[in-house]
Amino acid sequence: MxxxxxxxxxxxxxxxxxxxxxxxxxxxxxxxxxxxxxxxxxxxxxxxxxxxxxxxxxxxxxxxxxxxxxxxxxxxxxxxxxxxxxxxxLSGDGGDPHPLQRAFLERDAFQCGYCTPGQICSAVGALAEAESGHPSHVTDPAAPSGRPVALDRDEIRERLSGNLCRCGAYPRIVDAVTDVTGAAGT
Structure with a gap:
């Protein structure tokens, strides 16, 4: 065969x-x-x-x-x-860039770019997890179970912690995700 x-x-x-x-x-x-x-x-x-x-x-x-x-x-x-x-x-068949791809470009959320595709895919998955109500290690234990998790900068950092950036572009990566989610906080 x-x-x-x-x-x-x-x-x-x-x-x-x-x-x-x-x-x-x-x-x-x-x-x-x-x-x-x-x-x-x-x-x-x-x-x-x-x-x-x-x-x-x-x-x-x-x-x-x-x-x-x-x-x-x-x-x-x-x-x-x-x-x-x-x-x-992520952008579909020749379509516009995904909002996270656009935000990474606008925020200059990369240096060498090696980790960027993994960072973006991880962010897409992390946002879907939060929307589905999956808590992270820093999610408030008093938050209602099964409801979307409110995202702040600490929540975003925790959810993306499995993706390393050897160049150290973390603040701009969090800024890019924050722009897409409208998250607040420090």
């Missing part, structure tokens, strides 16, 4: 269906390959970066079924049937 990318199935490969940035893909994937490598090497989506390759820096953050994940840790075959969104897919 061949796949869209011309590789043959073997005992160490499986045909894996992924919907990436709204487009369906069927790939014959080696069981040992992680999502990050499939995105970068097979689909030429190079926004997500390989930073630490251990799930500690967040440079590889993408969204899987709407939730942020470290793509360097997830075996691609385990995601069969999943919907994957990379930084390239």
């Amino acid at each position: 061949g796949s869209e990318h011309g590789r043959r199935s073997s005992p160490h490969r499986s045909d894996t269906k992924l919907r990436v940035n709204g487009k369906p893909h069927t790939l014959s994937v080696d069981h040992r390959r992680v999502l990050l490598d499939v995105l970068r090497e097979d689909l030429d989506l190079t926004g997500a970066k390989k930073g630490c390759d251990h799930g500690q820096c967040g440079a590889c953050t993408v969204l899987v079924d709407g939730r942020r994940v470290n793509s360097c840790l997830l075996l691609a075959v385990a995601l069969d049937g999943s919907d994957v969104t990379t930084v390239e897919g």
Whole structure:
């Protein structure tokens, strides 16, 4: 059995269906390959970066079924049937930049830019988590459960703490997310 990318199935490969940035893909994937490598090497989506390759820096953050994940840790075959969104897919099919992408540009929320795609995908996921009522470590325990979490700068910093910026652009990253959310505080 061949796949869209011309590789043959073997005992160490499986045909894996992924919907990436709204487009369906069927790939014959080696069981040992992680999502990050499939995105970068097979689909030429190079926004997500390989930073630490251990799930500690967040440079590889993408969204899987709407939730942020470290793509360097997830075996691609385990995601069969999943919907994957990379930084390239946030703006839709040739559409305007996502509000967070615009805010990062307007706030100059990057220096070298290596971590920026992961920072933006993480922020998109973090905002969805807060909107769904998922608390963070700094969420007020008295806040009503299941309701959207009010975002202030401390809440934003905590929710993005899994994404490292070696250049130290954190204040501008928080400013960019604050611009999109209208968050207040110090």
